[in-house]
Amino acid sequence: MAEENVDLSEFDDIPDRVARAKAKAEAMRAAKGGGAAPASAGAGKAPAKKAAPAKKAAVTAAGRAAVARELTERVIVQTSPAPPAIRPGPERTQPLAEGGITTRRGFFSWLTLAWVAFASASAAGLTAMGRFMFPNVLFEPPQSFKIGFPDEFDVGNVDTRFTDKFGVWVVRNTSGMYALISVCTHLGCTPNWLSGESKFKCPCHGSGFYVSGINFEGPAPRPLERARIVLAEDGQVLVDKTQKFQYEKGQWDLPDSFLRI
Numbered sequence: 001m002a003e004e005n006v007d008l009s010e011f012d013d014i015p016d017r018v019a020r021a022k023a024k025a026e027a028m029r030a031a032k033g034g035g036a037a038p039a040s041a042g043a044g045k046a047p048a049k050k051a052a053p054a055k056k057a058a059v060t061a062a063g064r065a066a067v068a069r070e071l072t073e074r075v076i077v078q079t080s081p082a083p084p085a086i087r088p089g090p091e092r093t094q095p096l097a098e099g100g101i102t103t104r105r106g107f108f109s110w111l112t113l114a115w116v117a118f119a120s121a122s123a124a125g126l127t128a129m130g131r132f133m134f135p136n137v138l139f140e141p142p143q144s145f146k147i148g149f150p151d152e153f154d155v156g157n158v159d160t161r162f163t164d165k166f167g168v169w170v171v172r173n174t175s176g177m178y179a180l181i182s183v184c185t186h187l188g189c190t191p192n193w194l195s196g197e198s199k200f201k202c203p204c205h206g207s208g209f210y211v212s213g214i215n216f217e218g219p220a221p222r223p224l225e226r227a228r229i230v231l232a233e234d235g236q237v238l239v240d241k242t243q244k245f246q247y248e249k250g251q252w253d254l255p256d257s258f259l260r261i
Ligand code: FES
Pocket: 184, 185, 186, 187, 188, 189, 202, 203, 204, 205, 206, 207, 218, 219, 220
């Protein structure tokens, strides 16, 4: 009954919650301690009179608590270590050589590299396609050509005027003319005519051929080949390399392998 008579609302203006609770508790204890006498005396005003010193004590306690809290905060502030200075963070840009693709700059570097590679591959592909669509045109000399009239060739002479352009030697002897194809029968080099030695000599492996075209030295396995040689309608000598004659096959006996004059 004594606790119910204590007016605790007057402690509500104490700002500190702890102090307010302590003050209320003190008032309650004071009301309890002093409640026996008024109960026995039958008077209801006695607890109210006891509440004033209790409030005073509570306010004093609140003040002490506030002072203690302020001192504690000061101690905390003074003894707390200073916050670490803000230092610049690590370099975010990782060098490309170290595989720095995780940073934005590294990513764009790889992207640029990829685009350059793609453009190079595309250009190479287009170039190859262009070469395929427009191949180099190889202008080969005609395989059939006129070399002049028979009396323009000296007997016993090997005419080398047509070697570079048409790839033949024209030989004139007392009975006629024939055209030797200037390709070595070993591996295809072009022999030279050595008029002083009256032979064809291959510069590659040393094969030698007589003026007739028969091989006699070096690795050449067979004689030179002859081209078709005839008189054209206008009386000029016509050489036709599309038709060849091989000695070892007995083709030198065929009429068009030798032009009789
Ligand atoms: S190519 Fe002529 S000798 Fe070998």
